[in-house]
Amino acid sequence: MFNIVIFGAPGSGKGTQSDLIIDKYKLIHLSTGDLLRKEKNSGTELGKQIKEIIDKGNLVPNEMIQKMVRKFITDNKNCNGFIFDGFPRTTAQAQWLDQMLDEINTKITLMLTLDVDEEELKKRIMLRGKVSGRADDANEQIVENRIKVYKKQTAPVMDYYKQQNKFYIVNGTGELNDVFDRVCLTLNKLKN
Ligand code: AMP
Secondary structure (H helix, E strand, O other), X not given: OOOEEEEOOOOOOHHHHHHHHHHHHOOEEEEHHHHHHHHHOOOOHHHHHHHHHHOOOOOOOHHHHHHHHHHHHHHOOOOOOEEEEOOOOOHHHHHHHHHHHXXXXXXXXXXXXXXXXXXXXXXHHHHXXXXXXXXXXXXXXXXXXXXXXXXXXXXXXXXXXXXXXXEEEEEOOOOHHHHHHHHHHHHHHHOO
């Protein structure tokens, strides 16, 4: 299997690049943000709890995420590979994911980080907020909190993959197709 963790701050283009990667490399997209938003909109009690957390820009508890991810991986375990988007977001989640993948005899091939500077991130998220209808995209304070949470809790996940020699970074600014060309250069080197 070819398993990619696509990584970067909120607004770095993970979702957009994931769509292009899935198409070219025939992978399955696991976006924890998308799964959570689906649950949030379902009107269940769990959905209400999730809404409270997401709308503040904080992280949803690990147990909830792990349950969701375990089901998704198990349901799709015979695919060519996964692209993990928005997950793992903490070192604990990264450790758990390694164990989970071990259970189905596979592992992460690489982490691909999209590098975008902070001013550009804020601009992109606020712009997206105008069309996405996402409350967490439209409010400047929430956006700031998401970037803060990213720096404190999520950025250390890069070290986890650096230690495993699986860390790759590409410049995420510029035209979408130019970014994708850079992404493919890296992926093609690692795809067997
Ligand atoms: P995203 O679409 O990846 O930006 O995620 C939107 C929101 O969902 C985040 O701000 C978090 O509140 C929540 N979320 C998504 N993925 C995770 C995760 N792996 N762990 C905890 N919370 C998450």
